[in-house]
Amino acid sequence: MFEEYILNPFLNAVKQFGNRNAFCIDGKFHTYNEFAGYVSTIQHALSLKKAGNGNIGIVVNDDIETYASIWAVWLQGYAYVPLHPIQPIERSQEIIQQAEITIVIDSSSQSKITGTDIILSSELEIISDLITVVETSPDSLAYILFTSGSTGKPKGVMISRKNVGAFMRSFWQTGFKVSEEDRCLQSFDLTFDVSVQSFIVPLTRGACTYTIPHDQIKYSYVYGLLEDHKLTFGAMAPSMIRYLRPYFNEIEAPSLRYNILTAEASPLDLVDEWANCIPNADIYDFYGPTEATIYCTYQKYNRGKDNKQLNGMLSIGKAMPGVEAIIIDDDGKPLPANQKGELCVSGDQLTPGYWNNPEKNKSSFFETIHNGKTERFYKTGDSCYFDDDGDIMLSGRLDHQVKIQGFRIELGEIEYHAREYFKGRNAVAMATGNNVGNTILILVIEGKESNTDGILSYLKTKLPPYMIPSGFRFIEQFPLNASSKVDRIKIKSLLNL
Amino acid sequence: MEKNEILKKVETIFRSVFDNNSLVLTTETSALDIPEWNSLNHMILISEVESAFSIRFKLRDLNMMRNVGDMIDLIASKL
Numbered sequence: 071m072f073e074e075y076i077l078n079p080f081l082n083a084v085k086q087f088g089n090r091n092a093f094c095i096d097g098k099f100h101t102y103n104e105f106a107g108y109v110s111t112i113q114h115a116l117s118l119k120k121a122g123n124g125n126i127g128i129v130v131n132d133d134i135e136t137y138a139s140i141w142a143v144w145l146q147g148y149a150y151v152p153l154h155p156i157q158p159i160e161r162s163q164e165i166i167q168q169a170e171i172t173i174v175i176d177s178s179s180q181s182k183i184t185g186t187d188i189i190l191s192s193e194l195e196i197i198s199d200l201i202t203v204v205e206t207s208p209d210s211l212a213y214i215l216f217t218s219g220s221t222g223k224p225k226g227v228m229i230s231r232k233n234v235g236a237f238m239r240s241f242w243q244t245g246f247k248v249s250e251e252d253r254c255l256q257s258f259d260l261t262f263d264v265s266v267q268s269f270i271v272p273l274t275r276g277a278c279t280y281t282i283p284h285d286q287i288k289y290s291y292v293y294g295l296l297e298d299h300k301l302t303f304g305a306m307a308p309s310m311i312r313y314l315r316p317y318f319n320e321i322e323a324p325s326l327r328y329n330i331l332t333a334e335a336s337p338l339d340l341v342d343e344w345a346n347c348i349p350n351a352d353i354y355d356f357y358g359p360t361e362a363t364i365y366c367t368y369q370k371y372n373r374g375k376d377n378k379q380l381n382g383m384l385s386i387g388k389a390m391p392g393v394e395a396i397i398i399d400d401d402g403k404p405l406p407a408n409q410k411g412e413l414c415v416s417g418d419q420l421t422p423g424y425w426n427n428p429e430k431n432k433s434s435f436f437e438t439i440h441n442g443k444t445e446r447f448y449k450t451g452d453s454c455y456f457d458d459d460g461d462i463m464l465s466g467r468l469d470h471q472v473k474i475q476g477f478r479i480e481l482g483e484i485e486y487h488a489r490e491y492f493k494g495r496n497a498v499a500m501a502t503g504n505n506v507g508n509t510i511l512i513l514v515i516e517g518k519e520s521n522t523d524g525i526l527s528y529l530k531t532k533l534p535p536y537m538i539p540s541g542f543r544f545i546e547q548f549p550l551n552a553s554s555k556v557d558r559i560k561i562k563s564l565l566n567l
Numbered sequence: 568m569e570k571n572e573i574l575k576k577v578e579t580i581f582r583s584v585f586d587n588n589s590l591v592l593t594t595e596t597s598a599l600d601i602p603e604w605n606s607l608n609h610m611i612l613i614s615e616v617e618s619a620f621s622i623r624f625k626l627r628d629l630n631m632m633r634n635v636g637d638m639i640d641l642i643a644s645k646l
Contacts, residue, residue: 156602285599285633287609294630313606317626475606504607535602 071235071418072212075242077145077203079274084201087250087276093134094253094299096283100134102276106199108138109145112175114197115189116146119173124148125214127166127174127186129155130260132283135177135191137269140260143175147204149211151226152261153183156284157534161224165216169226169425208232214425215263215360218479218537220470222486226425227360229263236392236418237363238270243391244354244368246328248303250276253325255304257282257292262476263364264305264332271303289313293321300325305356307333307476309508311344321347332356332365333476335383335464337507345373357386357464360478361434361448363419366393367462380463386454387461393417394440395462396447397454402436405455412468413454414447416440421448472501474509477536484529484537488513491528496548498556499539502567513539514561516548543567568646573620573639580615584608594636620646 088103143150153162219225256268272279329351358365369387378385389395397411423431470481481499488497496516522542551557598604622645
């Protein structure tokens with residue numbers, strides 16, 4: 071399926087649309103032929119090395135070599151593990167160690183990574199544009215994404231080639247029509263899986279992918295792309311659109327044909343206003359945890375009509391083709407409509423599991439008989455119910471996971487590092503809204519108020535920027551609830567968060 | 568107002584938004600130099616700069632801004 075839906079359509083696009091633009095990166099265009107040159111050069115360099123377990127680290131800069139590295143890794147039959155250049159080097163090294171990576175491809179002029187073989191992709195001389203496909207099993211991996219882990223260490227979600235193939239098949243079945251004439255937005259960090267949809271869709275259709283440079287402020291740059299390059303297709307996080315809200319009266323993007331809202335819940339009032347800025351776009355809300363490969367449920371927004379919502383957030387709709395969704399109670403029994411429980415999903419998009427993490431694999435997945443067949447399900451941790459039409463209404467999290475700009479964050483991971491730093495002092499991380507309604511993090515520390523420079527710089531060596539608290543607060547003694555646990559709700563109300 | 572004066576005034580705003588009194592700005596300083604310079608802080612910066620200089624940016628203006636130098640040129644053009 072990976073060949074059918076990803077590799078072959080990409081190779082066809084190179085063959086058929088060689089002189090058309092594949093990328094616009096930081097204002098510079100690159101044709102499919104040029105891109106193929108980078109891919110084949112990096113693939114060649116990769117083929118000369120021993121790749122160990124096949125997990126290849128890629129330092130994900132915003133440049134043509136980085137995107138070419140992903141395809142080179144795939145064509146060579148390997149899996150990529152993105153390492154963000156802005157995250158602390160300690161975290162990248164932790165991921166390298168966990169995933170047992172022996173080769174890292176880095177387009178930086180000097181790599182900060184140590185202890186592995188490094189391919190400096192921007193220093194390779196372009197040799198040819200001859201790309202070869204190394205055959206491999208559908209169960210071999212396409213990528214591993216490390217997400218926040220509540221125990222203080224990031225955990226790796228393995229996504230197989232079959233998973234990505236099944237996702238793309240399902241995505242096209244939902245009815246999107248994209249051609250070589252399209253101009254598509256890639257506004258997501260490459261450590262986040264919506265980026266995979268954002269570059270596969272254009273590159274398997276001969277369309278052009280527009281990226282966001284790391285030194286640019288995303289929301290204003292995206293506006294510039296919409297305006298100057300008349301983008302036609304794009305997935306965006308609602309929190310980014312929220313930053314544009316004060317300027318909605320300046321935005322008119324009639325070229326946009328498709329707009330996918332994803333990575334977090336979509337507030338209906340925001341979407342209603344945003345829809346006026348993109349008058350010709352079909353707007354979709356897509357939902358999905360990384361574990362079920364990018365998206366697994368969706369619904370189309372009804373312009374000018376009523377849209378289903380819960381607490382102001384759009385319904386996440388129905389399962390995509392090939393995905394099964396059930397909602398279970400605490401005992402694992404499926405619930406009927408209108409009863410709230412945990413959303414669980416199954417199908418070919420479901421991850422084989424977490425990398426080297428048998429405990430988590432045991433607690434997050436289960437088998438049950440569904441429609442007469444034994445199916446393996448993933449417990450999403452999202453509290454949901456089906457309405458009478460079978461649409462899924464999302465009401466919140468069952469645990470301490472929050473989303474910041476679409477990134478999944480386990481509050482426990484921040485707390486783990488805070489406690490490590492304070493050695494004995496307790497600390498809890500909380501999510502709260504800022505003045506535009508986006509989520510920010512506050513770290514509440516037990517004890518007398520003290521200087522926070524030390525904890526701040528410590529956290530910066532351990533956590534990526536989106537996990538760094540925006541503020542610190544102090545409480546002399548944490549209130550406890552009936553079961554003697556720190557009472558988070560009480561703390562929130564004490565601090566007016 | 569001289570561009571140098573604008574730079575000093577902008578520096579004070581940056582120091583307060585990023586809660587860092589030793590922050591030194593040059594015209595070349597960009598979001599790459601200040602890890603906390605994300606969308607959220609950018610929005611706060613913009614609104615602080617707007618009120619300090621009594622100006623209002625358009626979204627198109629923000630899109631042209633790549634570094635502190637661009638921001639200063641833009642402020643100067645609005646004064």
